[in-house]
Amino acid sequence: MPSAQAAIARGHNFSAGPGALPTEVLEEVRDELLSFRDAGASVMEISHRSPQYTDVHEGAKAKMKSLLGIGDGWHVLFLQSGASMQFHQVPLNFLKPGQTADYIDTGNWSAKAVKEAQIVARDRGATVHVAASSAGADYTFIPSEAETSRSPEAAYLHFTSNNTIFGTEFGAEPLADCPLVCDASSDFLGRPIDTSRYGLIYAGAQKNIGPAGVTAVLVTDEFLQTRMEGLPTLLDYGTHAAKLFHTPPVFAIYIVDKVMDWITANGGLEGMKARNAAKAATLYGAIDASDFYRGTAREDSRSLMNVTFRLPSEDLEATFVSESKAHGLLALKGYRTVGGVRASLYNAVSPEAVDALVGFMRDFEASNG
Numbered sequence: 001m002p003s004a005q006a007a008i009a010r011g012h013n014f015s016a017g018p019g020a021l022p023t024e025v026l027e028e029v030r031d032e033l034l035s036f037r038d039a040g041a042s043v044m045e046i047s048h049r050s051p052q053y054t055d056v057h058e059g060a061k062a063k064m065k066s067l068l069g070i071g072d073g074w075h076v077l078f079l080q081s082g083a084s085m086q087f088h089q090v091p092l093n094f095l096k097p098g099q100t101a102d103y104i105d106t107g108n109w110s111a112k113a114v115k116e117a118q119i120v121a122r123d124r125g126a127t128v129h130v131a132a133s134s135a136g137a138d139y140t141f142i143p144s145e146a147e148t149s150r151s152p153e154a155a156y157l158h159f160t161s162n163n164t165i166f167g168t169e170f171g172a173e174p175l176a177d178c179p180l181v182c183d184a185s186s187d188f189l190g191r192p193i194d195t196s197r198y199g200l201i202y203a204g205a206q207k208n209i210g211p212a213g214v215t216a217v218l219v220t221d222e223f224l225q226t227r228m229e230g231l232p233t234l235l236d237y238g239t240h241a242a243k244l245f246h247t248p249p250v251f252a253i254y255i256v257d258k259v260m261d262w263i264t265a266n267g268g269l270e271g272m273k274a275r276n277a278a279k280a281a282t283l284y285g286a287i288d289a290s291d292f293y294r295g296t297a298r299e300d301s302r303s304l305m306n307v308t309f310r311l312p313s314e315d316l317e318a319t320f321v322s323e324s325k326a327h328g329l330l331a332l333k334g335y336r337t338v339g340g341v342r343a344s345l346y347n348a349v350s351p352e353a354v355d356a357l358v359g360f361m362r363d364f365e366a367s368n369g
Contacts, residue, residue: 013330020348060256063257063264067268078256083185101126102151103128103131105135106139139168140296140297181199182198182200183203184202188201189269219237275347276345279351283345309342327356
């Protein structure tokens with residue numbers, strides 16, 4: 001176990017991404033860093049086709065499938081270039097000439113996904129339909145079903161399940177007669193989901209399941225078979241579903257594999273749901289109990305992963321962020337375009353970290369309220 005001094009030195013990490021990793025996982029990585037298993041070298045130094053790394057790669061995929069309760073009808077791909085590449089790769093694969101794809105716009109990242117899809121649609125004579133948007137209300141809520149208009153025979157419906165900048169989250173999957181495509185980067189494996197509704201799910205690892213450098217893409221074989229033909233090799237999901245085509249981000253996947261074990265050992269997705277709901281309830285409770293702090297997301301749309309709030313003035317917010325860092329509470333500054341304060345409560349953020357933040361908030365209000 002780390003010493004008390006080392007634990008204090010690490011601080012409580014509320015970063016929105018790259019986010020906190022489980023301490024136990026970091027300790028395992030530290031212990032294996034110089035020599036991985038019987039390889040006689042670091043996992044970063046061995047071939048991605050070696051038996052040692054193959055066990056890691058296939059193990060990570062199998063464990064992810066097990067946590068989600070999905071079987072052989074799904075492919076798990078470990079790709080690169082983050083969720084931002086998927087904004088383009090999804091329509092490139094699945095939006096054919098003459099088709100329409102529906103998008104729900106609930107924040108910066110979904111707006112970027114719309115923009116990339118429109119580029120593909122323009123080149124192919126296809127259509128991108130924004131089925132709902134909360135942009136007019138500064139993305140403070142998730143549109144209801146009544147506020148969503150769907151296209152008949154849409155190729156897919158794309159949504160962003162959690163919005164890191166604005167602190168909103170879908171409580172359940174949107175209704176659709178077509179496959180759902182989801183950017184789940186910031187709440188992936190933070191709770192159970194109904195995978196039967198989806199054609200494809202993608203998630204940058206650096207929020208909730210690992211470090212920056214790898215993106216998990218899960219796609220059903222049925223949906224995969226509907227993709228365009230003649231795609232660029234590396235941008236064709238089928239290339240990666242068929243085989244390990246080129247060198248993957250080995251070290252990042254190695255850590256994802258360990259995080260899968262950590263999630264399993266801590267109750268699986270039901271355990272993560274309970275853990276994350278309790279942390280969020282503690283923090284939102286502190287915000288709602290005070291006139292000094294004000295949540296920015298509508299209560300029925302609040303995220304369990306990214307809690308966003310304001311103080312009475314920007315000067316006080318700057319002081320809050322500065323003093324919180326001195327108390328070992330890290331990365332609480334809001335996104336650069338919206339300001340305020342943001343605490344990201346990803347799976348690996350401990351309940352003790354949230355308690356420490358709430359304690360600091362109370363002390364700060366007593367001194368500055």
